[in-house]
Amino acid sequence: MLSNLMVGFILLSPPKFSFYDRGPYDGGVPKPDAILGYDLGTRHTNFRDQERVVLAIANAAKARVVPMEYGKTPEGRTLRVFAISSPENIKRLEQIRKDNETLAHPAAGQDLTPILKRTPAIVWVNECIHGDETASFESGMAVLYNLAAAKQGGLRAALDNTVVILNPVYNPDGHERYVVAYNSIPNGSADPAAYDGSLPSAFYGRANHYRFDMNRDRISFSQDETRQEVAMFLKWNPQVYIDQHGQVETYFFPPNQLSQNVNVDRDRVNKWTDVFGRATAGAFDANGWTYFVRDTFDLYYPGYLDASTTLMGAIGMTHETDGGRVLARLRSDDTLLTLRDGAAKHFTSALAVIEASSKNRAALLDSFANFKKKAVSGESAGKFQRVVLESTDPRPLLRFQKHLKWAGIESYFAPKGWRQEDAHDYWTGKAEGKSFAVGALVVDLAQAQGPFAKALLEPGSDFEPEFVKAQKEKKKTAPEGEDYPGPDQPEFYDTTAWSLPYAYGLKAWWCETAPKLGNAALVPPVQMGLGKTSPVGYQLRYTDEEDVLAVAWLLGQGVKVSVPNKAMKVGGETIVPGTFMFLAARNDDGFEKKLQAAAAKFSLVFEPVKTSYPDEGRQGPGSESVTQLRAPKIGIVMGSTGNLADVGPLWYLMEREFGLPFTPLNSSALSGDLSKYTCIVVPGGVSASASGGLRDFAQKGGCVVVLDNPGWAIGASGFVTLETKEADESLAGALFKAELDGRSFLSYGYSGAQDGKVEIAVPIDGGSFYKRRKEGGGVVTLSGDEKATKLLSGWAWDTSEKELADTVWLQDVPVGRGHVIAFTHNPTERAMWPGLNKILLNAMILGGSM
Template identity: 35%
Template sequence: MPLRRPGRPAVAALLALSAALASRPAVLAAQPPIGAAVRDSLRDDRAFSFEARGPYRPAVPRPEALLGYRLGDRNTQYAEQERVLLAIAAAAPERVRVEEIGATHEGRRMRLFVASSPENIARLDEIRRDLDRIADPRAGSAAEIDALAARTPAVVWISESVHGNESPGFESGMQLLYQLAASDEPATVAALRNAIVVLNPSSNPDGHERFSVWYNSVARRDPANQSFEHDEPWSIQGRFNHYRFDLNRDVIASTQPEVQAIMRGMLRWHPQVAVDQHGQVSTYFFPPAARPVNEHIGAESEKWLTRIGRANAAAFDRYGWQYYVRSYFDLYYPGYWDTWPSLTGATGMTYETDGGGWKGLLWEREDGSKLSFRDGIAKHWVSAMSTVEATAAGARERVADYLAFRRRAVEDGRAGRVRRYAFSSERDPLRAAELAAALLRAGIEVRRADAPFQSARAHAYGQGTAAGDAAAARRFGAGTYVVDLAQPQGRLARAILEPAPVLDPEFQRLQEQRFARNQRRGSAGFKEQYEFYDITAWSLPVAFGVEAWWTEDAAPVTGALLALPDAGRPGPALASATAGAAAPIALTGPAASTFSEASPGSELLAAPLGGGVTGGTRAQSAYVFGPERTNASRLAWQLLAHGVRVTVVTDSTEAGGRLWPRGTFVVRTSRNDTTVHALVDRLAREAGVEVTPVASAFTERAKLGIGAEQVVALKRPRVAVVGDEGVSQTAFGALWWTLDRRYGVDFTHLNWRSMPGALSRFDVVVLPDAYGVGDFVGKDAVDRLKAWVRAGGTLVAMGNAAAWAAREDVGLTTARRVGEDAKPDTAGKADSARAARARADTSAEARELLAATSPGATPDAAEWLPGSHFDVVLDRTHWLTYGYEQPRLTALVTGDSFFRLSRDGSNVAVFPARGPMHRAGFQWPGNTERLMRNAALVLEEPLGGGHVVLFGNDPTFRGWWRAWDRMVLNALLLGPSF
């Protein structure tokens, strides 16, 4: 979505208004709330003052003077924070510069506040140019770049409240900017001479606004944990952005505008230290981080994690504040705001505070002591200042280490076994272009070959085949996207592109030991918790469903490096771009909640897609387009939405002198009015889909043509998606965003209460991944749901909602979840030779620490999976798999929702009974593959005149698992017509 940037006069007026407001006297609350003295007697901040690090320049306004209340007395709203920050910046231009970097889905401006000494601010543009050269050490001689590094201040990036309801960072950012802009304390002044602080004061303005407005409306300052003010309703939950994306998981693919804006800022300032301020935990956390650590970060990162961690510890010890390190928060998944900068050479760190956020203004700990919102704010402020000072004290060394990391990335790319990644645009040009765009947004160099090239040793990713990872000579065609690893972002590129990340073997061994002990315990007894923080596999080519290879060589490739159009100055419209590999295409998304038909998505692309009616001729008989490109479903949907009659063929068909695969769409001219010709061309261009005009329905060779009985007329489906308590916010959000922004599929958002009575209005109802569905859908609602399906409805259930639908007492399908009926281990299977071999060296410790194996142990229950890649075999005759002609597809499996084969329905995607299955990520020895074999991940079962479709996974996971989009769209688009 193009940014709606205010012009310079608008910014100047806003700065002037903020300065004027800053000069007005503010009235602080005269008295604390009733009972506050008793409640606050054991607060952590009772001996803390934000005013202890002065003297302060009186010309710079204090945050509380602008707000009219002390930080921590209430949650500040976004416009209030904006006013405070701009007023401080306007009062201290010699120390602070303001830069706008983007806007949120709801139109809130995102800004950076760059603070440093007057000397550095005076030459800030020069410093930034030097940082550009340091970040790319190929740009000059080693001596020249070393000299730049020796004179350049270290850059410390501090981001606040990426989770909107983790609110202390949002508040502490105001106090931090005030300290940097106003304090003449010698320590602060000295730090600013050697460091540039880039403050991102709100990483998630929309989520924070949703939370803060709600919290302020119900706050009573009640420390009771059960108080309503500590429990946001589902519709309010402020952790996520507008589309309910977790912005601390989206960095790997940067689908959301907030993430894209922050990424642009980081690539502009090249920070050497990057802090992401979070909450809420029991006591404060700062690094060193927990295991596992992504191997591409490098062992040397521990030096700075430890040095800054010790500085934070010393600062906290002065107040007697509790904290912990090396536990829970890892640096493995590259989509976090600490791992991603670490992979670029920075010291990336997550800081988690205790007070505030969903704990509110006051919270009672387990020992009866009180924890306040102000406690959480104070601790974030102290850790931020400590980090700035520790970095400034070693600024020259930190910049040198950053430079060394970037140089090693280039050298590793030239000398390592993996030299290059290549991915094809032949099967689905849009997907390949989207993958290239995601890499470009991350600052990764991508080239598009304008001529064929060779590789002597290329390794296919194996997706869609059972070929595995063998090396072979390969000729790549023109149009192939190429990522050479001999670049400064090479380590980041490898981390997000490689087929299978390496997991710390010691970490893996410890989890397997816990698993072995848990297998010997009773099914309802105590279980040791595993330490996975997030998914363990994520390869973007696999997730996007793009055919890809990695190569051991890097022969020269001709073709320009790609560049994205400026977010504020879009490139030419898609319809007018038909040639030129590097021509920028602007895919502008809808404004607010209205879908714009002018584009197929909300991402800016760097390569053309083509599309429209081929040859520019009118069809005499029909317009035909195949299902291979995902956007074919979008085009069919948009045509239906415009009143066009669309059909789909159920078997291979001949039309226009060529054979078309099953699932091909046909628009018959005789059954539509004369406007269909221009409409098909326009919508096809917007979707990037090529449409073939056909002059006759006669077939020369094939049995079936476009006039055959096997052509099914499509109806425009009326779709509802349930989003309410129990439904995964991120699963609902990813589906919402995917349908709304990528495919223009209109739907109605239902809650549990309204769903049973509203069923008759819809053809398709989707239940995203949800826990405790049975708590919200009683027997009467289930009966009404069954009656609706029997009358022709299509129910699509995903993840844990699919597991609910497969329960025997629900009875929507004859399939059952694997392990649901696992029996206790009365035969001692947990101690059998087979299980012992599977556990390998973990069994000895399991036996040593446990007294006995429980008779109630259930070794045949599937253990929860932490996000791993597995192949499924597809039923390539079923309508759900239209557009999929490869025998296999890779799925991301998280959790334990996979099913014994349906007795009465179609098992559409099944884990193979033999042969390769596991592709990447962690799996449990002796459990995962044994129980997955020949189990279904996707199934469709008729019920009366309708369908029940179950996806055992979350098929639109985080908006960047796109390989399964076509199957989801088939369920929605085709279900009501089949």
């Protein structure tokens, strides 16, 4: 009797997890362990070895697996996804893709029933966007093997109803950087203080080559990996998208916490994340694993993979596993966590979602089709039916259109002028009638990508009222002056503003209706070339960043360029400050050939300067108020062995967007000879000193550009003292209306600068601001009127606009013959603010001559 009772109390430890217990398997398909020569999850696998594994599996299971290349990384690694399904589905794979495309782009009144009956659901599994969240990289191989080789059972049956698209690694460059460094040092100790827990931060693997966090990049669409993956995604239009991460103590899967972007169809997301959450929970409970839901991770910022794919019609979900990065780690309660544990959980969650998708195939497809129907009809856009953007120079509009295309959003140039009485001005917030000109860029929201387009384009995005209420309540939880135990922290996970028309600094309106403007597609003509010849020389009006980039290029080619800082009237025309002049008297014979080459390369027009004789007054091309430009030689301080995350966006912009040559400098260069440079840029996160080399450099006429965290340059030991203003509550990140001083050379190229002030949008976060100085130099400032509306987009507290009154966003400090130009916030962040590029380029290209 006693012994029988004893048996009842014996605790059986759960069997050791196996990646290979879903068989029987097809013996012809190689197991990852066999190819790697070690048990999956016991070492960090590098990119080439993973490539050998996934290609070998695909090759041995051709009836079920189709590899598809979709691009290359900046370091040249091949990006691939694998379509996996039953042999019957693989035979009709292209038909399935086309059917799905029809569901994503339904014609009005089209009967979709036959497609909904015959087509499987598409489930996309994304691994390793953050290169050092390595459990997802390892688990991808096990997922592929099991789907490719399982001969019977639930998994095999699931492939009748689904096509799985597996991306085994989204960020190979970041993963490889981390793993090669990790494998080269003593590793594997679980001691929390073990050496392998802290690599030099230059080798962190989270970000890609240019150190972008690609799980924030689906607003600016700046990175190759982003653009290429989204193009592939939009070819397949999956109904489910899981994005596998790993940086938490306990596994997370959705449902998400508040807030969720208003354009996702919150009811739909809540319903489906509950279905998938319960399915995953079931599989985890069976293994005795704990997890958490509805906490930490939101779905508000549309630049995440989960949010963007949800806005495109999938049920997008973030999964965060709790092992990986290191091989083993003891948690605070001395329990052991390994890379293999982390991979086992991702493997299990992926298969649970695939099986749940199979069970819910019909309902998932139906839900997807309805989402897209409402998008295409314009129903989901509500009153936000059309966005119109205008610019007298078509080049920024063409770039804007290209940007929308990366996001799968359609737009067109208006073939005629028209008027809308329901137009709302982005910059004034006023709703009034507006006549639009031919050539305006139009985005009609009634399109397949309508909800995503709305999320990216609308001036601001609503939060759930209960979320807003909760945040305001949190401010009240701590009595005045108390800092222990402290108030609840606000739950903004990320920046709250990104609206593209503001980001580009373009004039824009949104309209409540979208009347047809005709079918003729208009391609705006971009002028280029050399106008009439003139013995005096030529001028280039500066209206777009390409103009100042052309000047930098021409200076590098030995062409002499000058720029007036006062308006002049010559030959019946007004030449405004910031117009570039190329005078024959200062250039070698034949310099026109170089201008012609620049005209073609940068799409621009040089006009003749007819005479040097001013029509009135003393200002003319030969006068003292004209500055001769030095050829820019730019040095960017990258730090020493530190994290490159703060430098990455500028590095990317210089190489890929501006094509502007620069020297990446080690911090130690600042104590050496800087005389060959015209400009030294110190990005945020890099430490520097306002004494010694940099001060000497500025004294002698150099330009120092400080991006973000300018504390070292502003203050008692800096270049200038600015009083700080502490806010009551920190900003998560929002866009505010600011004024750019038209008297400064930094305003060159901005329309309206000659009239004194230009209104621009600037990103601001944090809770510490600088007050405007009486002595001047505040080139970008916020209005001193405490009651003036300054918030353009995003979340601000009731007190924020008052606190920001009379503060400085950009300070120009004359030092000797040179300048220190301090941005209080980073204009290059996430490459999200192209409207600020001209200020930055003016500082880097012109600053060393002013």
